[in-house]
Amino acid sequence: MRPRRVNLGGRFAVEEGPPQDPARLLRLITYNVRRCLGTDGRLSPARIAEVLAHCRPDVVALQELDVGRERSGMVDQAHAIAGHLGMKAHFHASLQVMEEQYGNAILTALPSRLVRAEALPGLAHRPHLEPRGALWAAVTHAGEEVQIINTHLGLRARERAAQVEALLGPRFLGDPACRAPLVLVGDFNAVSRSRAYRLIAARLQDAQRIPGHRSHCTFxxxxxFLRLDHVFVSAGIAVRRVQALRGPLARIASDHLPLLVDLDLVATEAGRPAARVEAA
Incomplete structure (x- = not known):
């Protein structure tokens, strides 16, 4: 069988072997959009939506969104981007001052419900650090409910470790309702040698740490040259594709690149995730 060329945001990857059943694949993108402020200094939710629409995602996890903030023209960026994509937005404000909000969102056109959205801990002796949060949505795909948690962690190592402990605790991954298949995504501000990363990797599979496949830097x-944006998956999910989108538009729309994964809900053996990449 001849390999197929697949267009991923202006960059082509070669897919070997038989094509996957598209009805089984869940395409997810995690993207820190920096309040839709590009590296060219232009503020444009529409440009962020254009980057995303090109890839036809099923679920989008966004970080650093402005909602009703004067600095961004009072635009509700979460719902503006969702509207461009024909999706519904679940938004959580990590920071709120009067009517102005700043936070993270999960967008999808699939049947979904918001399960939980709340703050993550900071450092008691550093009360002026930027507040951080996480939101958890349950998304139904191919007859299965997938638990998706989106987060954006802090800049200090001790802060991130405390926030990861909270994510692993009873409000999120430790909740009996947060069962496989589940996906934890976002901007973790953490490289693979960090304590925060290692705590999560001990519980979930890093979608990019697949034998024979290189990792993708996004910042x-x-x-x-830094891998700060991550996708972690549970048992019951096979990773069919992972790609940082490096097209010309993606390079200027934000200071992060979007990270795309194609996920397949599959049966597993001995409770371990059947994670592998078909093409890279």
Whole structure:
């Protein structure tokens, strides 16, 4: 069988072997959009939506969205981007001052419900650190409910570790309702050698840590050399594709690149995730 060329945001990857059943694949993108402020200084939710629409995602996890903020023209960026994509937005404000909000969102056109959205802990002796949060939505795909948690962690190592402990605790991954298949995504501000990363990787599979497949850096967008944006998956999910979108538009729309994964809900053996990449 001849390999197929698949267009991913202006960059082509080669897919070997038989094509996957598209009805089984869940395409997810995690993307820190920096309040839709591009590296060219232009503020444009429409441009972020254009980057995303090109890839036809089923679920989008966004970080650093402005809602009703004067600095961004009072636009509700979460719902503006969702509207461009024909999706519904679940938004959580990590920071709120009067009517102005700033936070994260999960967008999808699939049947979905917001399960939980709340703050993550900071450092008691650093009360002025930027507040952080997480939101958890249940998305129904191919007859299965997938638990998706989106987060954006802090800049300090001890802060991130405390926030990961909260994510692993009873309000999120430790909740009996947060069962496989589940996906934890976002901007973790953490590289793979960090404590925060290692705590999560002990519980879930890093979608990029697949034998024979290289990892994808996402920051900064023009010349990416750091892997700060991650997708972690549970048992019951096979990773069919993972790609940082490096097209010309993606390089200027934000200071992060979007990270795309194609996920397949599959049966597992001995409770371990059947994670592998068909093409890279």
């Amino acid at each position: 900064p967008s023009r010349w990416p």
